[in-house]
Amino acid sequence: MKNVKVIGSMVLVSAFIVLGSAGISISGEGGVSDKGVESRNEKWAEKYPLHYKSWKATAENDEITDMLKKKPQLPILWAGYGFAKDYNAPRGHFYALQSNINTLRTGAPVGPNTGPMPTACWTCKSPDVPRIMDEQGELEYFTGKWAKYGNEIVNPIGCADCHNSQTGKLAISRPYLERGLEAIGMDPKKVDSEDMRTLACAQCHSEYYFKAEEWTDKEGNKKTAKVVTFPWDNGLTAEDMEKYYDDIEFKDWTHKISKAPMLKAQHPGYEIFKSGIHAKSGVTCVDCHMPTRSEGGESFSDHHLASPMGDIESICLNCHEQEADELKAVVEEKLERKEQLMTIAMDNLAKAHLEAGKAWELGANEAEMKDILTDIRHGQWKWDYSIASHGSFFHAPEETLRLLAVANETAQNARLKLVQILAKYGAVDYIAPDFSTKEMAQSLAGLDFKKLVDEKEKFRATLLKEWEKQAIEKGILSEETRKGMSDKTSYNQ
Ligand code: HEC
Ligand code: HEC
Ligand code: HEC
Ligand code: HEC
Numbered sequence: 148m149k150n151v152k153v154i155g156s157m158v159l160v161s162a163f164i165v166l167g168s169a170g171i172s173i174s175g176e177g178g179v180s181d182k183g184v185e186s187r188n189e190k191w192a193e194k195y196p197l198h199y200k201s202w203k204a205t206a207e208n209d210e211i212t213d214m215l216k217k218k219p220q221l222p223i224l225w226a227g228y229g230f231a232k233d234y235n236a237p238r239g240h241f242y243a244l245q246s247n248i249n250t251l252r253t254g255a256p257v258g259p260n261t262g263p264m265p266t267a268c269w270t271c272k273s274p275d276v277p278r279i280m281d282e283q284g285e286l287e288y289f290t291g292k293w294a295k296y297g298n299e300i301v302n303p304i305g306c307a308d309c310h311n312s313q314t315g316k317l318a319i320s321r322p323y324l325e326r327g328l329e330a331i332g333m334d335p336k337k338v339d340s341e342d343m344r345t346l347a348c349a350q351c352h353s354e355y356y357f358k359a360e361e362w363t364d365k366e367g368n369k370k371t372a373k374v375v376t377f378p379w380d381n382g383l384t385a386e387d388m389e390k391y392y393d394d395i396e397f398k399d400w401t402h403k404i405s406k407a408p409m410l411k412a413q414h415p416g417y418e419i420f421k422s423g424i425h426a427k428s429g430v431t432c433v434d435c436h437m438p439t440r441s442e443g444g445e446s447f448s449d450h451h452l453a454s455p456m457g458d459i460e461s462i463c464l465n466c467h468e469q470e471a472d473e474l475k476a477v478v479e480e481k482l483e484r485k486e487q488l489m490t491i492a493m494d495n496l497a498k499a500h501l502e503a504g505k506a507w508e509l510g511a512n513e514a515e516m517k518d519i520l521t522d523i524r525h526g527q528w529k530w531d532y533s534i535a536s537h538g539s540f541f542h543a544p545e546e547t548l549r550l551l552a553v554a555n556e557t558a559q560n561a562r563l564k565l566v567q568i569l570a571k572y573g574a575v576d577y578i579a580p581d582f583s584t585k586e587m588a589q590s591l592a593g594l595d596f597k598k599l600v601d602e603k604e605k606f607r608a609t610l611l612k613e614w615e616k617q618a619i620e621k622g623i624l625s626e627e628t629r630k631g632m633s634d635k636t637s638y639n640q
Contacts (some may be wrong), residue, residue: 176315178310178311178313179193179306179315180312183281183282183312184274184277184278184281184312184320185274185278185307186277186302186305186623187625187628188202188303188306188628189625191305197447198447198448198450201449202305202450202451204239204451204453205240205241205453206239206242206631208453209241209633210238211238212235212236214235215234215589215637216584219584219587219588220493220494220496220588221493222588223404223588224493224497224500226402226403226404226591226592227403227593228399228411229264231589231592231594232250232252232594232596232599233251234252235637237537239453240303240304240305240452241304241632242303242632243272243273243303243304244273244304245303245632245634247268247269248611249603249607249634249636251600251603251637251638253293254606255605256610257606258294259291259292259295260294260295261292262293262294263293264292264293265292265357266290266291266295266373267289267373267374269293270321270375271304271350272303273300273302273303273305273308274302274305274307275296275300275301275302276308276321277307277308278307285322286360286370287370287372289373289374290362290373294610297610297611297614298613298617298621299623301614301615301624301628303628307320308350309347309350317343317347319338319343319346319347319350320350321351321375323374323377324353326376326377327353327379330379341431344431344434345417345426345431347433348416348417352414352417353377353415353416353417353418354378354388354415355376355377355378355413356376356392356397356399357376358374358375359371359372359373359374360372378391379391379418385533385550388532389410389528392410392528402500402523403592403593404501405499405501405503405507405520405523406503406516406520407500407503407523408520408524409524410524410527412531413535414536414537415532415535416537416539419532419533419536419539419546419547420432420542420543422546423543423544423545425542426543434465434466435455436455437450437452438461438462456475459471459474481541482541484540484544484548485539485544488548488551488555489533489551491555492526492530492554492558495558496523496526496527496558497579498558499522499526499561499562501579501580501591502577502579503519503520503561503565505569506568509569509572509573510572511572518564519561519565519568522558523557523558523561526553526555526556526557526558526561529554530550530551530554532550533547533550534547534551603638604639
């Protein structure tokens with residue numbers, strides 16, 4: 148959306164102006180190769196130096212914020228699941244691939260068929276993903292272990308994730324988004340460039356799960372793919388997706404302490420954004436995260452995707468008439484409100500897991516625990532959906548707070564039922580153990596952190612180095628690709 152002025156509560160939308168026909172000329176057009184997917188960002192740089200430079204600025208945010216340290220409830224909430232091992236706040240797109248390789252969640256493979264994760268874990272990290280889908284087919288891409296593509300997926304999120312390599316135009320590079328759009332009644336063939344200002348981001352900033360799909364390759368081998376799938380058949384709200392997962396009895400994992408059949412919300416950023424006032428007023432992701440800049444007489448969309456709060460003047464004040472400081476204070480207050488409700492919900496959910504664990508230990512049976520485990524599953528799903536995409540407190544404040552309130556109520560219901568069960572088995576005074584530091588929480592979750600780190604460091608010193616060497620020999624990775632890339636992790640600093 149462009150040319151909107153929000154004055155008080157009145158919104159003036161003037162005639163929609165398409166860039167290029169309004170006196171502003173936006174630089175560049177056309178593709179960079181005759182066929183296939185050009186995943187090397189440096190190749191695009193030759194034609195689009197300004198875009199490349201602004202894209203590369205996403206390297207500025209290389210900060211590791213260890214969320215397990217900041218919120219020690221998390222290792223309890225995710226006990227038995229990879230996220231309890233390592234989970235950091237998002238950083239710039241330039242680091243997406245490195246974050247994925249370095250996280251303890253992807254483990255320490257020793258060859259192409261080893262390690263805990265499927266190939267699907269690369270999916271929102273690199274333009275080599277659409278390249279491989281193009282070269283080998285989508286189902287082959289989704290078959291096998293993460294380590295299968297260690298020497299192929301080497302370029303960080305870039306041009307070919309959002310642009311067609313032949314035409315240079317914005318394009319959906321991930322077929323599962325097209326299937327998701329069909330599920331919500333949108334025709335992916337009718338997506339226009341205005342829709343793409345949000346859908347380019349929805350390719351990755353969305354909720355998904357891995358759906359098992361049997362298939363047979365050209366040589367007649369039977370294979371099982373784990374296909375990234377958007378659970379959108381009933382709609383985009385937390386309740387719609389919860390019903391989808393309940394109906395197919397899907398679980399991401401069984402909780403190690405409470406034994407509840409859990410769901411992990413990934414990052415339903417697009418979905419929750421759609422419920423907010425900006426989306427409903429036609430504002431797109433690009434309006435706030437990719438403002439128009441000019442340099443040397445040329446205008447272009449700033450590809451430095453980051454928090455807009457660093458530049459309220461040239462982003463928010465395009466449409467709003469308040470002072471920058473006032474708007475900043477409004478956003479900060481929204482964050483504080485979310486943090487307060489979120490902390491209460493996380494404490495209650497973590498205690499519910501620990502109290503359920505105690506109930507099992509004392510001899511509670513499946514029938515007694517069934518409803519409680521469903522409460523825990525549903526409560527935690529609502530909490531996770533509401534906050535996993537980080538910006539939700541601003542993108543859709545009411546929906547975020549509503550879901551946190553429901554999460555809280557559902558966790559409290561579980562705990563009330565647990566009081567009765569614990570009393571029945573003689574533990575009237577049971578108080579959940581202290582989980583106020585990451586170390587305490589990880590130990591309650593049964594994790595040997597030191598062992599995980601030792602194995603990971605060995606992987607980084609051996610197989611990872613080999614992958615890089617092989618990728619350089621294939622010509623898909625060069626020194627230029629990673630110039631200026633630091634190497635921070637949550638465990639080596
Ligand atoms: C190919 C997948 C992909 C696409 C497409 C994508 N993102 Fe991201 N985005 C990610 C991943 C993965 C991260 C986290 C990177 C990390 O922590 O290493 C991220 C992080 C971010 C961040 C945090 C940056 C920071 O410095 O804190 C913002 C903001 C963001 N994305 C906005 C967008 C917007 C807006 C779009 C659409 C124009 C978009 N993204 C498209 C995958 C993607
Ligand atoms: C995360 C998605 C994403 C990535 C990655 C990305 N772009 Fe874009 N790009 C967009 C979007 C969205 C627009 C349209 C902005 C608009 O409508 O104003 C755009 C617009 C453009 C344009 C049209 C002119 C303009 O400035 O609006 C060019 C040229 C371009 N990008 C080049 C690149 C190059 C080169 C790279 C890699 C260095 C790249 N883009 C990476 C999403 C992306
Ligand atoms: C492209 C135009 C546009 C941009 C850019 C924009 N807004 Fe808005 N904003 C709107 C519209 C339209 C509304 C709805 C106004 C209404 O209905 O009263 C709105 C509403 C709001 C509201 C009130 C609703 C709520 O969720 O509390 C706040 C606060 C707000 N915007 C803050 C910001 C901030 C901060 C930024 C920059 C990061 C920003 N806006 C960028 C158009 C924009
Ligand atoms: C009206 C402006 C606006 C629009 C539109 C908007 N965002 Fe945001 N976004 C923000 C603000 C403000 C924040 C909070 C930044 C902060 O806390 O510093 C944010 C935060 C984020 C973050 C988290 C960054 C972090 O490091 O924690 C991501 C990711 C993100 N937005 C992606 C998107 C995507 C994807 C869309 C479209 C589906 C979108 N945004 C639409 C203003 C906007």
